[in-house]
Amino acid sequence: MRKIVINGQKELTGEIKISGAKNSVVALIPAAILSDDKVTLYNVPDISDTRSLIDIINLLKCESSYTDETLVIDTKNIQNTLIPESLSKKLRASYYFMGALLAKFHYAEIYFPGGCNIGSRPIDFHIKGFEKLGAKVEIEGNKYIFRAEKLKGARIYLDFASVGATINIMLAACKAEGTTYISNAAKEPEIVNIATLLNNMGARISGAGTSEIRIEGVEHLHSAVIDVIPDRIEAGTYTIIGALCGKDLKITGIIEDHIDALLSKLKEMGVEYKCTINTLTISAPKEYKPVNIRTLVFPGFPTDLGQPMCALLTQTNGVSILEETIYENRIGHIKYLQKMGAHVRQENRTSIIIGPSKLKGTEVEATDLRAGACMVTAGLIAEGTTTIDNIEHILRGYENIVEKLTNVGADIKIIDDEIDKK
Numbered sequence: 001m002r003k004i005v006i007n008g009q010k011e012l013t014g015e016i017k018i019s020g021a022k023n024s025v026v027a028l029i030p031a032a033i034l035s036d037d038k039v040t041l042y043n044v045p046d047i048s049d050t051r052s053l054i055d056i057i058n059l060l061k062c063e064s065s066y067t068d069e070t071l072v073i074d075t076k077n078i079q080n081t082l083i084p085e086s087l088s089k090k091l092r093a094s095y096y097f098m099g100a101l102l103a104k105f106h107y108a109e110i111y112f113p114g115g116c117n118i119g120s121r122p123i124d125f126h127i128k129g130f131e132k133l134g135a136k137v138e139i140e141g142n143k144y145i146f147r148a149e150k151l152k153g154a155r156i157y158l159d160f161a162s163v164g165a166t167i168n169i170m171l172a173a174c175k176a177e178g179t180t181y182i183s184n185a186a187k188e189p190e191i192v193n194i195a196t197l198l199n200n201m202g203a204r205i206s207g208a209g210t211s212e213i214r215i216e217g218v219e220h221l222h223s224a225v226i227d228v229i230p231d232r233i234e235a236g237t238y239t240i241i242g243a244l245c246g247k248d249l250k251i252t253g254i255i256e257d258h259i260d261a262l263l264s265k266l267k268e269m270g271v272e273y274k275c276t277i278n279t280l281t282i283s284a285p286k287e288y289k290p291v292n293i294r295t296l297v298f299p300g301f302p303t304d305l306g307q308p309m310c311a312l313l314t315q316t317n318g319v320s321i322l323e324e325t326i327y328e329n330r331i332g333h334i335k336y337l338q339k340m341g342a343h344v345r346q347e348n349r350t351s352i353i354i355g356p357s358k359l360k361g362t363e364v365e366a367t368d369l370r371a372g373a374c375m376v377t378a379g380l381i382a383e384g385t386t387t388i389d390n391i392e393h394i395l396r397g398y399e400n401i402v403e404k405l406t407n408v409g410a411d412i413k414i415i416d417d418e419i420d421k422k
Helices: 022-032 048-059 092-105 124-132 163-173 189-200 232-245 256-269 303-313 334-339 369-381 401-407 417-421
Strands: 002-007 012-017 038-042 063-067 070-074 107-111 136-140 143-147 155-157 179-183 204-206 212-216 224-227 246-252 273-276 279-282 292-294 318-323 343-347 350-355 363-365 385-389 411-416
Touching (some): 002 369, 012 401, 022 038, 022 189, 022 232, 048 092, 092 124, 092 143, 092 163, 124 155, 124 163, 163 179, 163 212, 189 204, 232 246, 232 273, 232 369, 256 273, 292 303, 303 318, 303 334, 303 369, 334 369, 363 369, 369 385, 369 401
Parallel strands (some): 012 246, 038 224, 155 179, 363 385
Antiparallel strands (some): 063 070, 204 212, 318 350, 343 350
16 A cells, blocks of 8 residues: 655745646546547646546547647547446546536436545536436436437526536537526636637537536537646645745746635735746745635635645644535544644534644545645644555645655655565
8 A cells, every 4th residue: 555654844945836737637538528529638637537537538439648748539439338337436527428428429327426535525416407408317226327319408507506517517518409508607717628628629608717607509529629727726735835834935837816715815824925927936934823714616715725724724823713615524634633733623514723733743544635635734844754544535636746745855755565565
């Protein structure tokens, strides 16, 4: 079993380049199969989620090549086939093939998606959207079957501004007859990225990034290219790390507007940083003021940054409160922060953090992707050695995290227990 080992309290200086967005590429790859030709994605992060999605498109008989952050997908020989549980369970974003296959073939068969166990994330909104477009849905155990004689445009209102449902309905509606309106749509930058690719392929989508998206159906989608936007969650994670142990740490390839909610909170805490074009430079202050944070849909404070932010809040001079409003079970990091010496308690979805706490290295676990980011962040400031188990969660979403941190002065490495025992 592989583990990450960190010897903490090292000053970080130098440059970290942000990779393409995980939450974008996991939808761009399924979106690409709507094309009748080749689609080229640039700035594709080499993470396990990317590799899992490539396995799925290869199963569908698409031809693909992935080198130097460039993924080319040729759909000319695509075949519609069951996506087995062994592939779908590897990541939640496998559900985007529901909308894409339904649009292309009017039929999709896929097992329930996997992903991190951070709470209830039902796909009811997706299903209701597909049904509005004219699809019928059958559930056989853990398998979903979607079929439609034809898809017709409809007005669809989302009770919650779900990113996944917004994208999946957008995919399904691209080739539907007539016009579809998605009201109370999610506004995340990743949605704009996906809509841009679809429009480059010949789709007619307007309003992406606002609360109402309009999709006028078309018959065919052609070849296209797209750049994957920078990963705002990766950028936010390294910004938090820079606020804890950086000295003129440069984070390059960012879009400042995408992490504005985080930067606003850091400024409130007394952290100084400087932003120029696509680059943020940040250093750790002598002390931190406590803050209250409430996670919200974009442009609010991202739920995906709540857990790594919790590590920073352990160092504030006073009481900070972090309320998680999106997922009810995003607390896997709490007991391990406590094990490291943090004064933090959980009340329902609210974390109450009393600082500053002197963290000490110990053995911890990455219970999910962002909890893993929290453990890495905490390990970098802890006294002594922190060993993180179950690191596959971390590697799902952070490209070359060990190499990036090593290059700026962190003492961090991956070890393999099984190899070491031999």
